[in-house]
Amino acid sequence: MTAATPADPRPGADRPGPADDGVGDGIRTASLRRRVLVPTLAVVAVVITVFAVVVTSLLGSQLRGDLQERLRDRAGYAAVLQERGVTGQDLADELSGGGVFVAFASDGTDYVGRGGPAGPADPPRPGSDGGPGGPPQLPQPAVEPSVTIAEGDGLMTATVTLPGGTATLTATEDSVDSTLASLRTIQIVVGLVALLLTALALRQVVSASLRPLERMTAVARRIQAGARNRRLRPTHPHTELGRTAAAFDDMLDELESAETAAQTAEAAMRRFLADASHDLRTPLAGVVAAADALLRADPTTMSRADQEARLVAIVRQGRQAARLVDDLLTMARLDAESGATSPVPDRTPGRSADVAVVARAMIDDIALRRPEVRWGATGPQTATVAVEPDELRRILGNLLENAAAVSPPSGVVQVSWSVRPDLLALRVVDDGPGVAPADRQRIFDRFLRLSAARSGPGSGLGLPIARGLARRAGGDLVCRGRDDDRPGACFELVLPLAGRYVAEATEVAGPRPQATAVLRSAPTIPTAGQLVGRPSDG
Template identity: 35%
Template sequence: MTLTAIAVLLVVLPVTGLTVKAVFDAQAERSLDSLLTGRAQLAQQLARQNVAPGNLVRRIDADGIRVTLILRSGQQLGAPPVDPGGTVRQVRATLQAGQRTRGATLLLSADTALLADASARLRNVLLVSGAAAILITALALVIGMRFALAPLDAMTGLARSIAAGRRGGRLQPERADTELGRTAAAFDEMLDALEGAERTARRSEDRMREFVADAAHELRTPVAGLQTAAETLIQLGPDASASRREELELLLVRESRRAGTLVADLLELSRIDAGLQLHLAQVDLRHLADAQASRLRLVAPDRTIDVAGSATVTADPERLAQVLANLLNNARQAGAHSIHITVGPTGALVADDGPGVPVEVRERIFHRLVHGPQSSGAGLGLAIARGIVRAHGGDLTVTDRADGHRGAAFHLTLPHHSSNPQ
């Protein structure tokens, strides 16, 4: 920027100096011509007033002007005449009036060397002052630019320190009402956003690593069971008893189903993370709850399941049925013997008589691969259920039962505007 400003000065100052000199020279020439013409007109007026020749010469005389009056008789008054040309500018006039001056020749001469000398002095002054102006301006620009652009140096240093791995530095401008101040403030805001995103990404990465490790741990058990059963079958050969073979085959089926369920749940969680595609429709929530209660009665006939209330909501019926199924399975796996479902215009309440959920872990049970000591699941059902409900714009939480009895109460809440009670 300094070099650019100096380059502009190197162009502007000479052009300005040449313009000033040209204007001065032209004005000086016009002034000299005006002076000579004015003196000649004054001489004509004095002649009409019948002023004596000698007095006329004295009255039109002026500094820098050579006056010569040649009468008709040949008599010369004033300065000796000079030949025009070179540095001499001359005006010749014939007087038209006066007893003694009629017909006389008036010569007004001026030496333009004085103008040339003044022009030369002006040129020298312009050169010296222009050079001094360029030098002073260059020094001022260097100092001023260093001071004015100091925030950019600080910004550069901070950016390099961040690139080197050092975090937390900020510019913190004293004034945010200037261009550089606003730039520095925006730079700090950008760093806040970037470091926040970096922390979020690191937390996500840590959670993902933990999730992958937990998933691998959970898969290890059914895979190990499959491997053990398969190897045992191979080692027993065709001579194994039918009961032993049936036992191992049942183990293979059970462990493969367990592994398949876990993989399906992991894929479901990945779809939730990527953003579920919901197919919304008017859903009879009571009908969904009755269907899931009937399913659980077939799987666990020793459980007691009651459904109360009715409502129609706007939701994805398949996804909402999946949420209810996960909640019922969670209650069964936790050891509940009695489950009560209450349907309402804003969602559903699933209460059980299981061991309940301690306050300190009520949020943690919705994390992935987290399950209670009495649960036989993989710890993905509640995470999937909450993810689906939140994709609808609602939420899934857990509290104690409102009636004071032992157990847990899961609140499935949907947005109020998507509900329409019957």
């Protein structure tokens, strides 16, 4: 049994993200000044400490080496004094002084020098001055005597064997220790002052370096206050701060675009709901009025014909409301599918329809209701497209109904189609007033009726639904002017083909006597590449 994972206590931790890659789990927001100052000062302190240790060690070694040289020098001078016949107490007294204690042992007698630490300085060597600031060098014998140096308990001892005895020279290391102690004090004081000055300088440098971030914060605050057009616009977008500023600007552009799109969608939704409510109100009001009249009427005085007329009105208005609801559901379904990539048209039998058969049936049906309109149809005998038959009937029904509604008495509605590789192009041309070039795109907006001639009893959703169904099938629907420059409109439908087709062009017309077929050549239909590649008018 798996143990339950404890919930994340952070605010918003349970909200799913688009991609949980760990980047959005939060960043540490400690002070950037502290992040820069503390490590930098720590590095400077370490460098100063290492430098002080190295300098102290080198200086201590140098001072002790100098002290050893002094003792060796005194030992050599002791040999010179022996060669000159100086021995015994005189030898010990001569060598003592300048911080060096001398004991001379000869023939079992120990002679201790009386110079002491405050004794006279080292006597000068004839012809030598020892260099500036230092004691002169003592005279040395031709052959250096053997000297043994030993250190311990703060003392340095040099032992030299002479012909007349053994001399022991002792010097204290207090002066070395005192010098090193003074040096350490100076180093500590100088190091602390250097750290303080470094901290002050770094504070100013970091403050100057953080000004772009402070500007970013100020811009963000202004944008939050309503200045949506503010941007950073970095002068060097390839630096660290430049990349951050550029990413900040890109994020703001995306947010502004998303906000604009959301506002546009919200406004469109409000208009859509208002128009839908208005169009639904009319048939529902008719249903309520007719039902109320039936309810309030006296059965003994209302004739059978009046009752049937009101019932027919209820049924007619109810069907109009049902058609509008069906159109709204279709538009909602098309809107939900519009965000996805259009699939490759399915050419299975269930997803195909014969344009010639559907067009003949649609013309035959509308001709019964529009006997004053003449109809013509030209195209291949068989042209199967990758669209469901119901969807094709709905597309053609909207185009043919609109064309019949705007055509004058004895006007002609010409339907023609042609096939090209993988595509079918179908045209519906009417003799109506036509559509202005500026309105040929707007005519596909929802609930839009441009003029009295095109403001019949429909809901204003027929053309948007027809275009949505065509685009979902991998095609398109556009509006353009007639090729012969006569009044009227031309709606061009492009759909992907499915299966084989017969290329012979035949003329098809409804068999009803009310529909007089106009047997004439079909207008020239552009190739599929021309039709798809040309942007829609308007």
